[in-house]
Amino acid sequence: MTPRPRLGDRIAAALAARDAASTRRVRRRIESREGAHVRIDGRELVNFCSNDYLGLSQHLEVVSALQEASAHHGIGSSASALVCGYHDEHAALESEFASWMGYERALYFGSGYLANLAAMQSLLGPGDLCVQDKLNHACLLDGARLSFCDLKRYPHRDAEAALRQLMSEPDAAAILATDGVFSMDGDLAPLRDLALLARAQDALLYVDDAHGIGVIGPEGRGSISVANLGAREVPLLVLPLGKAFGGQGAIVLGSNALIGHIAETARPYLFTTAPPPAMAAAMRVSLRVARSESWRRAKLISLVMRLRRLTLNEGLPLLESYSPIQPLVVGDNARALAVSAALEEEGFLVGAIRPPTVADGQARLRITLSALHTEADVDALAAALIRVCQRFSVEA
C-alpha cells in the first residue's frame, strides 16, 4: 500500500517551487497612511499601488459617517442578512445605488469576491454555460466553478470568440461575464459588442465594474455608461466598493426577480454575517462625494495622461490603458521584484504582480494613480521609472 501523501511535505515542496520561481508573496506592514503617502519600516513612500482611485478611503465626511453610524449601530451587523443582520443602513444604500444606476433592485455584500461567488453560484448549475474573458478577475472564475457549470474562457476582449463559445452550447442556459475595466491590464471590455451578441444568443450579460465605477463615465457611472448601456443590456452588474469608493463590500444590481433569487438562494449571502451597517452608511456618503466631486475624475485623467506622456516618450513598455491602472510589463518574475525594490529605494511603493495573478512571462508593475497624487508625485515617479528601467534593461 502506498503511504498517504503528507500535507506538510506538499507545503514544503510548494514553498520551494515558489522560491525558485520568484513568486513568494509577502505582506508589507503599513505603519501609517496619509493621503497617497504610507510609512513602511519607518520610511515614507509615495503609494502607487492602492485602488483608492478617488482618494475617498480617508475622506473626512466618509470617515465621520462611519464613526457616527458605528456609535449608533455598533460595529457589526450581528447576523446573516436573512436572520437579523439586515439594517436600515443596508436598505438605504441598496436603494440609492439602484436608483443611481437605473436598476430595479440592489443587494449589498461584504466583498466583491463574495458578491461574484454568490451571483454565479445562485444563477448557474450543472449543464449551464458561463462564457468569460480570459483575464476576468479570479472571483468570477471561482464563482463559475462553485456553480459546477460549464466554464469557457475566450481570448482577452475577443467578442467573436465569445460568440463562438456561446453558439457551441445552444441548449444551455448561459451567462456571458466580463470585467468592465480589467484589473491587471486596465483596458476596457468591448461592452457594446458583448451586449449585442448576448442578446442574439439569449445569454445574460454580467459585468463586474470594480475598476470602472466611480472612475469613468458621467458622475462615475462606470463602464456601462461609457458604452451607453443600461439595465436592459446588462441585466446583472457587480460594483465592488473597496476601490474608488474607498470602503468595503459590493453592490449587485439587477431586476427584482434576479436579485430576489440571489438574496434567497446564494450560499455566500445566506451563510455569512451581513456587512457592518456603519460601512453601508459610509458608502452612502462615498457615493454622494464620488458623484458630485467630478474634479477627482478630471484630475485622475490628467495624471494618467501625464504619466503616459512622460514614460512612453522614453520608450517604457506601458500597456495601452487610459484608466488609472497603468501596467508596465517586465516579463520575468525576478526582474519585476528587482524593479519594484529599486523603486522602493527611490521612495515609491509599486507592487510587482506575478503569476498566478497574471500569466507566466507577464510579470509587471501595476502602477495605479489616485486623485490624491500631485503632478510632482507623478513627475518624480516617471523619472524614477526611467532610471530603474534603464538599469534593469526593461524596454518595449
Ligand SMILES: Cc1ncc(COP(=O)(O)O)c(C=O)c1O
Ligand atoms: C474585477 C474585480 N472584481 C472583484 C474584486 C474583488 O473585490 P473585493 O476586493 O471587494 O473582494 C476585485 C478586487 O480585487 C476585482 O478586481
